Amino acid sequence: MSAVISVNSDNIEISARLFFYGAQANPDLGQKIVDEIMVMWNAPQATYEVKGKTLPVVFDVRFVVVEDNHIVQLCINNRDYRNNFVRIGEKNTSERSMMGFGLGHNVGHWLSTDNLGESTTAAHEFGHALGLPHPENLDYRGTGHPPLMAPRGTLVDPEFQWDAAAVPGEFGGTMKPIYRKVRKEEVEAILQPFDLNKNRRVNVGKIPNLLFDEIGNPVQLI
Ligand SMILES: [Zn+2]
Incomplete structure (x- = not known):
């Protein structure tokens, strides 16, 4: 996943949007996934110091379910690092939920059979996307x-x-x-690589803007 970190006057916001598509994508599942990520990452109520001021770190993750015939245009035209495109399917070639082809890619193919939103997997993957290793x-x-x-x-x-x-x-x-x-230290570790005293808005990840077919093969759009 990719995301945007922005330093505001009263907080530091880490924001991402998930565009779900595919046969198994639906609003209930989308809500569960986003709730898992938001609840887990906001739970420690971490703070971080920028220019001598201690600011709360807030995670803002949202989702939209998009019909397959709209997703191509959205994806081709995307230049916003907040936007991620994730197909939800029943099975794929790697037999597990996957995120793109490298750390931080904004595209994925997730399996509806993976207890998405009911484990800690989506939140863990979000951490990888933000640059955290094991x-x-x-x-x-x-x-x-x-x-x-x-x-x-x-x-x-x-x-x-x-x-x-x-x-x-x-x-x-x-x-x-x-x-x-x-x-708390895991939230701090996301921010530490960046000089937030100088850069008030930082893009995290990569936006290859690919889509996946039903079984998880990439579809090159451009
Ligand atoms: Zn991992």
Whole structure:
């Protein structure tokens, strides 16, 4: 996903718009996905200092469901880094929800069978889109909920494992992704690469403006 960071007088806003299309795209699903991203990323109520002033960081993510015959024109003409184009389908060639062909691409093909909006996956992918890698530390025992960017296989306290009774690191003894929560430091890590004292508006990601066919093959428009 791509996004725009803007420094306003009273906050720092990270905004993105998701244009959903395809046979499985519908407003209920769109709302669930956007709610997951918004609720998780706004939860830590992170702040960030710009020019000596501490500002709240606010995530504003919206969606629209677009009919297939309108999506081509929208996509071809897009120059706005807030805009992302995501087909929701039943299956695709890589058998998982995917975002473009590289980190931060504004196009995707997601599977309706992936519990979109009911896991922490959409919010985790949004973090990747904003430039966050998986953490190097993969052992969060004794630190509470694991961070959102922790990958599968991370070690956590028993209550955050798939099976609380399992031996850490063995079957059932790793992080169940639903227990991930955004930490303040993860929000700060999004902003740190940019000099927000000089640039009040920053584009994040890439906008190849491609579409996908029903099974996830790219359709070159230009
Ligand atoms: Zn990941």
